[in-house]
Amino acid sequence: MNNVKPTDLRDPEYFHKVVDCQYACPAHTPVPEYIRLIAQQRYDDAYMVNWESNVFPGILGRTCDRPCEPACRRGRVEEEPVAICRLKRVAADNKGSITDRLPRIPRQKNGKRIALIGGGPASLTVARDLAPLGYQLDLYDSQPAGGGFMRSQIPSFRLPPEVLDEEVDYVLNMGIESHFDTYVESLKSIIDKGYDAIFVGTGAPRGSDLDLPGRQECEKQIHVGIEWLGSVAFEHIQKVGKRVLVLGGGNTAMDCCRTARRLGGEDVKVVVRSEFARMKASPWEIEDAQEEDIPILNNHVPKEFVHEDGKLTGMRFDQVDVVYDASGKRNLVPTGEEIFFAADEVLIAIGQDNAFPWIERDLGIEFGKWEMPQVDKRTFQSSNAKVFFGGDAAFGPENIITAVAHGHQAAVSIDLFLSGKPTHQRPAPGVNLISQKMGVHEWSYDNLVTVDLREKVPHVDKVTALKDRKVEVELGFDINAAYREAERCLNCDVQTVFDGAKCIECDGCTDICPTDCINFIDNADETALRRTLRAPANDATQDLYVSEALVQTQRIMVKDENVCLHCGLCAERCPTGAWDMQRFLYSVTKAG
Amino acid sequence: MTYAKPAFRHPDSKTNEVGCTRRDYEGGLSTLCAGCGHDSISAAIIDACFELSIEPHRVAKLSGIGCSSKTPAYFLSGSHSFNSVHGRMPSVATGANVANRDLIYIGVSGDGDTASIGMGQFAHVMRRNLNMTYIVENNGCYGLTKGQDSATMDTDSVSKKGDINPYMPIDLVRLGIEVGATFVGRSFSGDKAQLVPLIKAALSHRGFALLDVISPCVTFNNHQGSTKSYANFREHNEAMPVDFVPRREAITTSYDAGMVQEVCLHDGSVLRLQKVNNEYNIEDAQSALDAIAHHTKQDRILTGLLYINRDSEELHDVLQTASKPLNTLTQRDLCPGSRFLDSINAGLR
Numbered sequence: 001m002n003n004v005k006p007t008d009l010r011d012p013e014y015f016h017k018v019v020d021c022q023y024a025c026p027a028h029t030p031v032p033e034y035i036r037l038i039a040q041q042r043y044d045d046a047y048m049v050n051w052e053s054n055v056f057p058g059i060l061g062r063t064c065d066r067p068c069e070p071a072c073r074r075g076r077v078e079e080e081p082v083a084i085c086r087l088k089r090v091a092a093d094n095k096g097s098i099t100d101r102l103p104r105i106p107r108q109k110n111g112k113r114i115a116l117i118g119g120g121p122a123s124l125t126v127a128r129d130l131a132p133l134g135y136q137l138d139l140y141d142s143q144p145a146g147g148g149f150m151r152s153q154i155p156s157f158r159l160p161p162e163v164l165d166e167e168v169d170y171v172l173n174m175g176i177e178s179h180f181d182t183y184v185e186s187l188k189s190i191i192d193k194g195y196d197a198i199f200v201g202t203g204a205p206r207g208s209d210l211d212l213p214g215r216q217e218c219e220k221q222i223h224v225g226i227e228w229l230g231s232v233a234f235e236h237i238q239k240v241g242k243r244v245l246v247l248g249g250g251n252t253a254m255d256c257c258r259t260a261r262r263l264g265g266e267d268v269k270v271v272v273r274s275e276f277a278r279m280k281a282s283p284w285e286i287e288d289a290q291e292e293d294i295p296i297l298n299n300h301v302p303k304e305f306v307h308e309d310g311k312l313t314g315m316r317f318d319q320v321d322v323v324y325d326a327s328g329k330r331n332l333v334p335t336g337e338e339i340f341f342a343a344d345e346v347l348i349a350i351g352q353d354n355a356f357p358w359i360e361r362d363l364g365i366e367f368g369k370w371e372m373p374q375v376d377k378r379t380f381q382s383s384n385a386k387v388f389f390g391g392d393a394a395f396g397p398e399n400i401i402t403a404v405a406h407g408h409q410a411a412v413s414i415d416l417f418l419s420g421k422p423t424h425q426r427p428a429p430g431v432n433l434i435s436q437k438m439g440v441h442e443w444s445y446d447n448l449v450t451v452d453l454r455e456k457v458p459h460v461d462k463v464t465a466l467k468d469r470k471v472e473v474e475l476g477f478d479i480n481a482a483y484r485e486a487e488r489c490l491n492c493d494v495q496t497v498f499d500g501a502k503c504i505e506c507d508g509c510t511d512i513c514p515t516d517c518i519n520f521i522d523n524a525d526e527t528a529l530r531r532t533l534r535a536p537a538n539d540a541t542q543d544l545y546v547s548e549a550l551v552q553t554q555r556i557m558v559k560d561e562n563v564c565l566h567c568g569l570c571a572e573r574c575p576t577g578a579w580d581m582q583r584f585l586y587s588v589t590k591a592g
Numbered sequence: 593m594t595y596a597k598p599a600f601r602h603p604d605s606k607t608n609e610v611g612c613t614r615r616d617y618e619g620g621l622s623t624l625c626a627g628c629g630h631d632s633i634s635a636a637i638i639d640a641c642f643e644l645s646i647e648p649h650r651v652a653k654l655s656g657i658g659c660s661s662k663t664p665a666y667f668l669s670g671s672h673s674f675n676s677v678h679g680r681m682p683s684v685a686t687g688a689n690v691a692n693r694d695l696i697y698i699g700v701s702g703d704g705d706t707a708s709i710g711m712g713q714f715a716h717v718m719r720r721n722l723n724m725t726y727i728v729e730n731n732g733c734y735g736l737t738k739g740q741d742s743a744t745m746d747t748d749s750v751s752k753k754g755d756i757n758p759y760m761p762i763d764l765v766r767l768g769i770e771v772g773a774t775f776v777g778r779s780f781s782g783d784k785a786q787l788v789p790l791i792k793a794a795l796s797h798r799g800f801a802l803l804d805v806i807s808p809c810v811t812f813n814n815h816q817g818s819t820k821s822y823a824n825f826r827e828h829n830e831a832m833p834v835d836f837v838p839r840r841e842a843i844t845t846s847y848d849a850g851m852v853q854e855v856c857l858h859d860g861s862v863l864r865l866q867k868v869n870n871e872y873n874i875e876d877a878q879s880a881l882d883a884i885a886h887h888t889k890q891d892r893i894l895t896g897l898l899y900i901n902r903d904s905e906e907l908h909d910v911l912q913t914a915s916k917p918l919n920t921l922t923q924r925d926l927c928p929g930s931r932f933l934d935s936i937n938a939g940l941r
Contacts, residue, residue, distance in 0.1 A: 504823070507631075
């Protein structure tokens with residue numbers, strides 16, 4: 001039998017993991033910290049906490065994939081997580097001018113030149129982190145303005161251009177030399193310009209096509225989704241046919257169909273190969289599409305484009321049943337039924353890929369499977385030490401917040417590399433742990449946990465929304481709704497910290513804990529312990545907090561972190577201060 | 593300032609046979625000092641009632657005055673409750689029990705409420721073998737009036753002020769066995785593994801069940817020199833483990849043969865006790881008194897079920913009272929008509 005070992009609190013990752021939202025966020029934004037600031041109406045401060053961590057609070061507050069929300073502890077004790085993403089938008093919407101808080105850019109440069117290829121979130125993050133250190137940064141992008149796919153693929157009704165411009169400009173105004181409308185055709189030509197380092201943040205720019213009978217013949221009425229969205233964004237396309245079919249079940253498909261509704265599409269359908277539950281689009285984006293009268297037709301496998309006299313008339317599909325075999329493998333079995341949908345235009349949004357036709361293969365950059373560059377997962381350095389990758393260009397399509405996280409790490413690597421230090425020795429995160437006790441029953445955070453349900457974000461009315469693709473659909477929380485929503489946060493970053501030396505084993509904490517987290521128990525191996533706790537600790541992804549053997553009985557304190565409400569009652573009930581509520585601030589170290 | 597218990601409970605918390613979770617047996621948030629043993633005893637009562645699947649409305653909780661006697665406010669908020677005069681809980685409990693024999697009676701008292709002002713009533717309620725569970729939350733001091741020594745404070749125990757207690761303590765369990773309690777146990781608020789099954793057994797016992805529970809006063813009696821501090825009591829505790837096996841369950845635990853005594857209670861549940869020695873017979877009063885005295889002499893405090901008498905008559909048997917609660921008697925029961933009157937009259941001629 002292997003007894004469990006006491007938890008090592010010197011490892012910052014232990015408490016970091018308890019802050020589920022922050023831990024799940026690729027950029028590790030300190031979520032509870034900024035939510036508290038929103039509740040205090042300190043929007044500027046809340047914005048800056050975000051800006052430090054994720055560079056694009058206003059953009060992400062509207063468009064983030066929200067990996068934090070499924071992780072939110074509130075969702076484990078109640079039905080719905082805190083609306084973290086939309087609270088972030090509240091900070092951006094209500095802030096004043098923050099330009100005086102932005103880092104100062106040294107006039108005297110440090111002599112090192114860096115090229116950034118691609119003007120999306122990854123490159124901009126690298127620029128944001130390195131410009132204050134005195135690096136000279138040149139940014140190249142094929143589009144007429146910065147933002148990359150945030151500009152070309154996210155429709156204005158989800159992300160107004162003013163919001164995008166503001167946050168992109170905060171970075172570009174740091175003295176970044178930008179070269180827009182400049183498609184880089186050769187990496188060698190950039191290398192030849194003598195840059196000290198090159199960052200590639202060119203995304204995954206190639207939309208998948210669908211090679212079915214009729215595809216060639218109807219070229220003009222069939223579009224690849226991401227290219228079509230880009231053309232709409234830059235106003236090369238201003239209208240669409242009345243009947244539109246959108247193929248695919250991801251977020252791009254949702255953006256395509258909703259954009260089509262605004263450009264004259266009256267009968268817009270989304271047709272998906274697989275079943276509804278397996279669709280890749282975020283649930284809220286599917287919901288928004290459905291609210292705009294867009295039916296989503298699942299279990300339809302495209303068969304051919306139907307055309308008459310060189311003109312598309314519609315598409316034929318095979319109806320399928322989804323069958324899972326014994327090994328859990330999914331099969332789409334045709335039912336034999338064929339279905340025809342009439343259409344004037346078809347948008348193909350079935351995925352996107354990386355493409356590096358512009359990178360010569362003799363530059364020392366190794367390419368592996370699927371023609372992807374070999375990139376180190378921690379340092380983002382390629383096998384050519386001067387060339388770094390990040391965002392979708394590094395490991396395939398992800399999302400904005402992941403690109404930002406890559407950007408931060410790549411910036412750290414570039415700075416280390418150009419300072420002559422090994423890129424594998426990463427700087428430790430910044431950690432701060434401080435007691436929140438103010439007095440008897442008095443904590444510096446709002447520790448009362450009440451059953452308040454998630455607030456709904458109000459939308460502009462549908463008729464107005466569908467008239468103009470530039471009208472933002474979501475109105476965002478007003479200040480009162482934002483306060484109520486912010487109060488739903490459990491403050492998981494205010495940690496329950498246990499000092500066994502002070503414990504007299506009175507059981508006060510065990511007795512008061514509303515969610516039966518705390519146990520005083522004989523040591524055993526972890527599996528046995530998890531079964532025998534007051535409430536079984538069935539979620540093995542959630543850690544057990546374990547103390548040293550206690551003085552009086554040699555038992556150990558075991559706390560299951562899973563559904564701890566961080567209400568502080570254990571500390572309230574502790575006569576000796578063995579429990580304390582301490583705020584844990586974890587910040588990923590930036591370059592410099 | 594925020595001090596309230598959130599309504600959320602563990603999503604996997606179990607429900608018992610009457611469909612309640614443990615949290616359904618809670619009461620208001622305690623205002624006792626943080627770390628008070630009494631709160632642990634309240635939690636043990638909650639655990640016991642939850643595990644026995646007792647419907648809260650079938651319980652009547654009664655108390656006198658003192659820190660201990662506040663605690664019925666902190667458990668079983670769905671039960672009947674009476675907070676009586678200092679030391680007079682036994683007479684109120686007697687009245688209630690005589691009127692409604694179907695409820696489960698839990699009396700909560702302290703060392704002052706029981707061993708000082710309430711000593712007279714305490715002795716007599718035991719002598720009458722009232723069917724109830726009487727829990728003394730025994731901390732050896734008067735916490736509500738700044739911690740003066742109480743009648744159960746051990747000789748030579750040092751008060752927080754520094755005074756040494758010159759008097760003999762009243763040992764409640766020995767008194768209980770002497771005057772007629774039919775279930776006598778002692779336990780410790782910091783040992784729920786023993787306390788919870790003991791409370792369950794006491795609630796299942798038919799007759800007067802006394803539980804003397806040492807419950808450290810963190811504010812006035814938890815210092816060095818006190819015999820009733822958490823640390824000192826743990827050091828001197830000679831705990832006899834108790835295992836309560838409900839009627840429906842098979843016995844699974846195994847203790848050393850010879851040291852184990854099994855006791856079948858009236859409702860069919862079984863108590864398995866691990867005794868300190870083989871000679872000790874917990875169904876024999878003298879044997880129990882000897883064991884307690886023997887350990888006291890060695891500076892050990894014997895805890896567990898110390899004495900049980902399963903063949904006693906409780907107060908209702910003695911008084912030959914109505915078999916149903918008075919509030920369920922109908923007019924026909926109370927006024928059976930002239931035929932019965934005639935027969936009574938005939939019997940007196």
